[in-house]
Amino acid sequence: MSDATAPFAFVEAGADAACHGALDRADRLRDDPDALKSRWPAARVILLDEKGNAYADEAGHLFAATGQDVSEGPGGVGAAVFLGLDPQDNAWFALDGALTALDAPRRVDLRSAAAFWPAFDASVFAQARALQHWRSRHRFCGVCGGEVALSRAGWQGTCTKCGVEHYPRTDPAVIVAVTDGSRLLLGRQAAWPARRYSVLAGFVEPGESLEQTVAREVLEEAGVRVRRCRYLASQPWPFPGSLMLGFHADAEPDAPQVGDELEEARWFTADDVRRARLRGEWGSAQDDGEGPVLSPSISISRWLIEQWLAGQGGA
Numbered sequence: 001m002s003d004a005t006a007p008f009a010f011v012e013a014g015a016d017a018a019c020h021g022a023l024d025r026a027d028r029l030r031d032d033p034d035a036l037k038s039r040w041p042a043a044r045v046i047l048l049d050e051k052g053n054a055y056a057d058e059a060g061h062l063f064a065a066t067g068q069d070v071s072e073g074p075g076g077v078g079a080a081v082f083l084g085l086d087p088q089d090n091a092w093f094a095l096d097g098a099l100t101a102l103d104a105p106r107r108v109d110l111r112s113a114a115a116f117w118p119a120f121d122a123s124v125f126a127q128a129r130a131l132q133h134w135r136s137r138h139r140f141c142g143v144c145g146g147e148v149a150l151s152r153a154g155w156q157g158t159c160t161k162c163g164v165e166h167y168p169r170t171d172p173a174v175i176v177a178v179t180d181g182s183r184l185l186l187g188r189q190a191a192w193p194a195r196r197y198s199v200l201a202g203f204v205e206p207g208e209s210l211e212q213t214v215a216r217e218v219l220e221e222a223g224v225r226v227r228r229c230r231y232l233a234s235q236p237w238p239f240p241g242s243l244m245l246g247f248h249a250d251a252e253p254d255a256p257q258v259g260d261e262l263e264e265a266r267w268f269t270a271d272d273v274r275r276a277r278l279r280g281e282w283g284s285a286q287d288d289g290e291g292p293v294l295s296p297s298i299s300i301s302r303w304l305i306e307q308w309l310a311g312q313g314g315a
Helices: 033-042 112-115 117-134 208-221 269-280 300-311
Strands: 045-047 054-056 065-067 081-086 091-096 106-108 148-151 154-158 173-177 183-188 200-203 228-239 242-251 266-271
Touching: 033 091, 045 117, 045 242, 065 173, 065 242, 065 300, 091 106, 091 117, 112 242, 173 228, 173 300, 183 208, 200 208, 208 228, 208 242, 242 300, 266 269, 269 300
Parallel strands: 045 091, 173 242
Antiparallel strands: 045 054, 045 065, 054 106, 081 091, 148 154, 173 183, 173 200, 183 266, 228 242
């Protein structure tokens, strides 16, 4: 079952709830191996396969074994990443499934989990998956090529040759609902499912503010000039390690002109967007099989569209 109260995946609804993560990441425990070892037997451990999919039970729900069960294989607290503490003070860890003798009936990918799992389970999975990706791609130092040794419960890497420290990274990206006052600018990439449209997005470049990124990306992707913008909300986007920073932007009513990044970009009226919403994310009984459909509800992109539509009397 999906968490209908969440505005988008990995973030709880409401200004207060949005400030709290699924887990207390308990940085204070990362340098306390004795404390982690004592918590390990009763801890919950999320297991990931080599593709980053989570172990799940027969019904497709998260399969989180205890540390005691996991320790029957070659894995253990020393090989696991400490994720944090849940509201009941239970410790959570992540571990590569290949390091344990345990198995589970199914595997679930992160996008499916974001759509159908409770917010807590999906958020813990997202954290585990992002860390697994970082660890798998930073086994060697980018400065000298030496092997990287992990410490601080999996949150720090240190080059065994030159001593440079490495930490998990997140790439910031802006995602923006652009309007000329009465219309919304939406675009589509050629690789997306047929007829899907979404708001524009792009990565922040070095030496650039978020607002400058908004203006640059919209101009580069669609040829539309942004006058002003304001920040609304953010969403962790662990595909594989980004942070989406959501904006609303006012722009000139320029005719969209796409470059290499988009297949098409065009202005949509509020009625256009309402009809696209009725078609559903992947087709529905009201889908005419021809008109545009909107981006999935797991992403902040759809939330930004809904925010704009609400301002147009379309709530």
